[in-house]
Amino acid sequence: MPASQSQKNPSNPATPGLQGPRRRLVFVALYELIAVAASTLLFMAIGQEVGASGVMSVVASTLAIGWNVTFNHLFERWEARQSVKGRSVLRRVVHAVGFEGGLALMLIPLMAWWFDVGLWQATLMEAGLLVFFLVYTYVFNWGFDRVFGLPASAQPLPAVSPQG
Template identity: 30%
Template sequence: MRLVDHLIERSPYERIFHAVMYEVVGIITSAPIIALFSGKNLSESGIIALIVSIVATIWNYVYNYLYDKLRKQYHFRKSAAVRVIHGAGFEVGLVFISVPIISLTMGLTLWDAFKLEFAMLLYFFPYTIVYNWIYDKIKSYAIARLV
């Protein structure tokens, strides 16, 4: 199997590892941001970060599974433009899923929940791109050492 095939193919276990690590760092770093923009205390913000994290983890798995299928079928490289499109697609989908959840759990209007989600998007959009880039670099390095 070629190195590029190793980078495209992801086992269910690797998908879970990738998503969980992404969310662990996301929870730790987003709770203070949620507290700042919502006026809620850190513990309430941590709970909403955890809830949205669970939703995002499920979405991450589904989204990246579909993305990998497209990538395998069309053989496109992870260029900077593709990484931006990939990150944008993930975040747009997550907004549609998470805004109602944030509204219900934090007692916010849909508009206020959307504004909070937008603030989080300003953080998570570059975080998503950087996280996946670093993940791919580490994986590529590890595979190159094993092959």
């Protein structure tokens, strides 16, 4: 086997790359670090105070971490059972919508309470954040997979060689 094929290449989605719990930990840490900074700036952009924005971002991030681990575990269990492997645009969109939709159900009441606004205003705030985070989630997942390779659940099954 040529050396180029025997080495792991994390940018090649057909190679193992980063897998298992370590993959999830790196994924969540990078995703949330960027998300806390971005959401703090977004809360401030819609008129919230710096301190309240930062605290809400950290609390939202903590909730998101728990949801991220849970959702991705369930998604990858479902994905592993699918006959078509890989991550198509549709599968990535379903992943992003499922993750962000579940998170929104938790965050809307929390934001209403924290910022002392009604559920409607919190829903509008979340809608603005949701637009940003839907795009961010899709782009982050795509980029993460390009850098670290696809998870085992999305990799093609190895070809079965005939026994001679």
